[in-house]
Amino acid sequence: MEKQPRLLASQLLLKNRVFEVLLNRVILTWKEIPANKKRVSGSIHHPFKVGFCFPKFLHRGKGESGTSHSVSVSEILAVRELDVDGGTKDDGRWQKMPQKLTEAYPYAFTVSYVERVRQHRWRCSDVTFHCPEGALCQQWVQTIREQLAALTSRPKHLLVYINPYGGKQQGKRIYEQKVAPLFACASISTDVIVTEHANHARDHLRTEAELKQYDGVVCVGGDGMFSEIVHGLVFRAQKDNGVDQNSPEEKLVPCTLRIGIIPAGSTDCICYATVGINDPVTSALHIIVGDSQPMDVCSVHHNNTFLRYSVSLLGYGFYGDVLADSVRKRWMGPARYDFSGFKTFLTHHHYEGVVSFLPATDTLGTPGDQTRCRAGCFICQHDGQLYTEDSPEKCKTAPDVSDSENEGGWGVIRGKFLAINAASMSCACPRSPKGLSPAAHLADGTTDLILVRKCSRFNFLRHLLRHTSKDDQFDMTFVEVHRVRRFRFTPCQNDSELDLRENGKQLFSQICHPAYSSWNCDGEILPHAAIEVGVHCQLIKLFARGIEEQSLFEDLAHPCAL
Numbered sequence: 164m165e166k167q168p169r170l171l172a173s174q175l176l177l178k179n180r181v182f183e184v185l186l187n188r189v190i191l192t193w194k195e196i197p198a199n200k201k202r203v204s205g206s207i208h209h210p211f212k213v214g215f216c217f218p219k220f221l222h223r224g225k226g227e228s229g230t231s232h233s234v235s236v237s238e239i240l241a242v243r244e245l246d247v248d249g250g251t252k253d254d255g256r257w258q259k260m261p262q263k264l265t266e267a268y269p270y271a272f273t274v275s276y277v278e279r280v281r282q283h284r285w286r287c288s289d290v291t292f293h294c295p296e297g298a299l300c301q302q303w304v305q306t307i308r309e310q311l312a313a314l315t316s317r318p319k320h321l322l323v324y325i326n327p328y329g330g331k332q333q334g335k336r337i338y339e340q341k342v343a344p345l346f347a348c349a350s351i352s353t354d355v356i357v358t359e360h361a362n363h364a365r366d367h368l369r370t371e372a373e374l375k376q377y378d379g380v381v382c383v384g385g386d387g388m389f390s391e392i393v394h395g396l397v398f399r400a401q402k403d404n405g406v407d408q409n410s411p412e413e414k415l416v417p418c419t420l421r422i423g424i425i426p427a428g429s430t431d432c433i434c435y436a437t438v439g440i441n442d443p444v445t446s447a448l449h450i451i452v453g454d455s456q457p458m459d460v461c462s463v464h465h466n467n468t469f470l471r472y473s474v475s476l477l478g479y480g481f482y483g484d485v486l487a488d489s490v491r492k493r494w495m496g497p498a499r500y501d502f503s504g505f506k507t508f509l510t511h512h513h514y515e516g517v518v519s520f521l522p523a524t525d526t527l528g529t530p531g532d533q534t535r536c537r538a539g540c541f542i543c544q545h546d547g548q549l550y551t552e553d554s555p556e557k558c559k560t561a562p563d564v565s566d567s568e569n570e571g572g573w574g575v576i577r578g579k580f581l582a583i584n585a586a587s588m589s590c591a592c593p594r595s596p597k598g599l600s601p602a603a604h605l606a607d608g609t610t611d612l613i614l615v616r617k618c619s620r621f622n623f624l625r626h627l628l629r630h631t632s633k634d635d636q637f638d639m640t641f642v643e644v645h646r647v648r649r650f651r652f653t654p655c656q657n658d659s660e661l662d663l664r665e666n667g668k669q670l671f672s673q674i675c676h677p678a679y680s681s682w683n684c685d686g687e688i689l690p691h692a693a694i695e696v697g698v699h700c701q702l703i704k705l706f707a708r709g710i711e712e713q714s715l716f717e718d719l720a721h722p723c724a725l
């Protein structure tokens with residue numbers, strides 16, 4: 164790596180030990196100076212002469228080797244000067260400095276930065292450096308502030324929507340106690356709206372919100388709340404650019420504002436799949452550092468009429484029925500999905516229909532491979548590029564149901580299905596850490612179409628359980644998966660049901676074997692079973708960076724091991 168020129172280098176005091184503190188354009192490093200090597204160096208004015216022997220009280224700590232720490236400038240949240248006269252404010256508690264130290268190092272500044280802890284969790288850590296001179300202290304503060312001001316991807320002003328009823332109804336408390344203090348620390352100003360009814364945020368974004376003044380929109384809630392923001396922003400971008408959302412083949416205009424999610428919902432799968440954890444502090448820190456993660460959006464149409472957008476799961480059969488059953492059980496909170504999931508599993512309904520799909524043939528990834536969408540994903544970069552180069556003609560009109568298989572590149576499958584799922588991302592969530600389609604990508608312009616054919620209850624249970632283990636949920640005779648750019652579903656009644664109905668056993672038939680399920684579209688029920696779906700590559704951007712590889716962030720967190 165190219166060596167970065169030093170901006171500042173000083174010997175400063177940290178927790179009563181002397182450290183060599185270095186700042187260049189990308190990294191802030193502090194390394195304990197072994198007792199026998201203490202000297203004064205650096206490019207800035209220092210009160211002690213070279214060769215100055217430090218007083219004995221400064222020589223503390225474990226030994227001569229010294230500890231070292233580095234922080235990327237892009238992950239520094241803020242820097243502030245401290246008033247040491249009255250004491251220093253470390254870790255939220257006021258402490259009195261020992262008298263001799265106060266005399267030698269009477270000035271101090273604190274740097275707040277991102278620290279990685281276990282399982283993709285980020286925390287805000289503070290480190291306080293004590294300086295011998297006020298000018299030196301100010302120089303450090305000013306230089307770090309200038310560095311931070313140069314980071315143009317960071318948001319300064321955000322519009323925040325809080326759903327007070329999402330998940331365990333903790334949204335407001337989570338925002339006020341965990342997120343607002345971090346935004347304030349990073350000098351981010353906010354306009355906060357606590358929603359009063361469903362679609363409040365969506366409609367405000369569509370019509371009223373003055374979006375020009377914001378650098379991003381943040382929602383506090385679950386996947387449903389995120390979906391509201393997506394609908395508001397995508398609608399606005401199309402309206403501003405004269406794009407007709409009702410045309411399934413229309414190329415949509417990407418949204419410019421990034422979206423942040425503070426998880427406070429029931430499934431939190433978008434947060435989980437883009438950050439690696441559903442933790443409000445971690446998400447707030449990703450927003451503050453100005454991360455950016457592009458994401459695909461599916462448009463769903465019925466008879467050339469726009470229905471909804473989807474970013475995570477479009478599920479017919481099992482997941483549609485789970486959602487339909489859970490709607491009246493919202494009072495149960497997130498547990499409603501477990502209850503309805505168990506009940507739906509017992510009913511074991513299958514549904515007949517025709518699925519036609521346009522396979523994504525020239526992509527790098529496949530749904531069955533071992534690659535995982537991670538921060539800086541190469542497949543998303545490559546396939547995203549491919550998508551933009553693809554002729555739009557290729558992706559147009561699906562064949563009629565009567566058409567033969569592989570008509571114009573389209574595949575057609577008629578069958579009885581327990582579940583038809585389209586996963587535009589892995590859909591990893593606390594219930595299934597690897598997700599519905601573990602190798603799906605956030606921003607590759609495709610969705611993974613998973614068809615689970617009618618099978619025994621026992622086999623379906625085996626399939627479901629595999630979502631929670633290392634075993635491959637697709638490696639079963641009744642499951643097939645296709646990576647697609649578009650698909651269409653047409654429901655139809657199966658022959659035995661028609662026989663029953665014709666024989667006058669209609670009511671019995673409808674109760675025991677409903678002909679139609681509903682589509683679960685990111686947690687909303689669609690009003691039609693016959694739908695046409697198209698993927699819009701990288702239509703939106705999130706304040707996230709994708710899931711970081713564990714080893715990479717462990718190394719970064721402990722750079723002295725590098």
Ligand SMILES: CCCCCCCCCCCCC/C=C/[C@@H](O)[C@H](COP(=O)(O)O)NC(=O)CCCCC
Nearest residue numbers: 385386387428429430431476500504595627685686
């Ligand atoms: C016997 C063990 C079965 C384990 C199966 C686990 C499989 C779980 C995969 C869940 C994928 C979830 C995809 C995300 C869907 C959300 O958009 C949607 C709305 O979320 P929210 O707004 O937070 O309420 N959530 C669901 O549809 C819940 C599905 C849960 C099914 C058990």
Ligand SMILES: Nc1ncnc2c1ncn2[C@@H]1O[C@H](COP(=O)(O)OP(=O)(O)O)[C@@H](O)[C@H]1O
Nearest residue numbers: 329330358359360361384385386387388428429
């Ligand atoms: N103030 C409100 N009152 C009632 N419903 C709301 C309100 N604000 C948002 N909603 C709706 O609540 C639904 C669920 O919200 P979400 O935050 O996703 O929680 P959960 O993950 O528990 O489903 C969303 O569809 C959203 O439209």
Ligand SMILES: [Ca+2]
Nearest residue numbers: 587604605609
């Ligand atoms: Ca995708």
